[in-house]
Amino acid sequence: xxxxxxxxxxxxxxxxxxxxxxxxxxxxxxxxxxxxRTNRIVEALAPLLAQHRQxxxxxxxxxxxxxxxxxxxxxxxxxxxxxxxxxxDELDVALPNATGIVNRMEERxxxxxxxDPSDRRLVLAELTAAGRRLIGDMESERQERMRRLFxxxxxxxxxxxxxxxxxxxxxxxxxxxxxxxxx
Numbered sequence: 488x489x490x491x492x493x494x495x496x497x498x499x500x501x502x503x504x505x506x507x508x509x510x511x512x513x514x515x516x517x518x519x520x521x522x523x524r525t526n527r528i529v530e531a532l533a534p535l536l537a538q539h540r541q542x543x544x545x546x547x548x549x550x551x552x553x554x555x556x557x558x559x560x561x562x563x564x565x566x567x568x569x570x571x572x573x574x575x576d577e578l579d580v581a582l583p584n585a586t587g588i589v590n591r592m593e594e595r596x597x598x599x600x601x602x603d604p605s606d607r608r609l610v611l612a613e614l615t616a617a618g619r620r621l622i623g624d625m626e627s628e629r630q631e632r633m634r635r636l637f638x639x640x641x642x643x644x645x646x647x648x649x650x651x652x653x654x655x656x657x658x659x660x661x662x663x664x665x666x667x668x669x670x
Contacts, residue, residue: 542632546625551595555580559588560614560622563598568613570603597621 547557555578562577563569569577575585589612592598597618603609614622637645 543629546628550621550625552597552621555588556592556597557622557625559592559612560597560618560625563612563614563618564622568601568611570609570611571600572609574612592618 543557544554547554552560558578559574562574571585571589572582574589575582578585578588580588589598589600593600595617596615598612599615600610600612603611637648640648
């Protein structure tokens with residue numbers, strides 16, 4: 488499986504945002520009390536995440552794609568070609584809903600479907616060149632905004648943030664491993 492820098496960044500965003508949200512819900516489900524520091528971190532990140540969602544929705548709208556459509560593009564950028572059933576699972580929607588979403592994206596020339604050569608019973612969805620360009624353009628816009636945001640920090644703040652992000656990525660991988668073991 489080949490992954491570009493843009494697709495890894497999309498995957499990174501998904502890991503970070505998902506780990507922040509699921510870490511709190513996982514602790515709540517497990518009966519472990521979240522400590523005050525954890526709650527303060529989640530509360531401090533809430534406005535930033537809300538702003539991220541708002542800007543993402545605006546970017547999607549500007550490119551004529553729904554948030555769910557963007558999620559399809561991001562998943563296809565990560566996995567290249569994915570069976571429709573797995574795509575539905577990843578989106579957490581029923582297969583007919585995933586089919587409708589892919590139909591609309593296929594009409595726009597962003598996605599194609601084809602038979603899986605190793606199992607003709609499966610239908611794979613994958614990005615077209617136009618779909619790859621769109622996700623690349625949206626990723627470039629997001630990265631430029633992040634550069635401007637991080638540029639507002641001094642060198643010491645950037646160093647601390649970099650270390651914190653590395654720590655968070657490690658924690659996200661650990662949480663994913665735990666959750667996959669419990670699945």
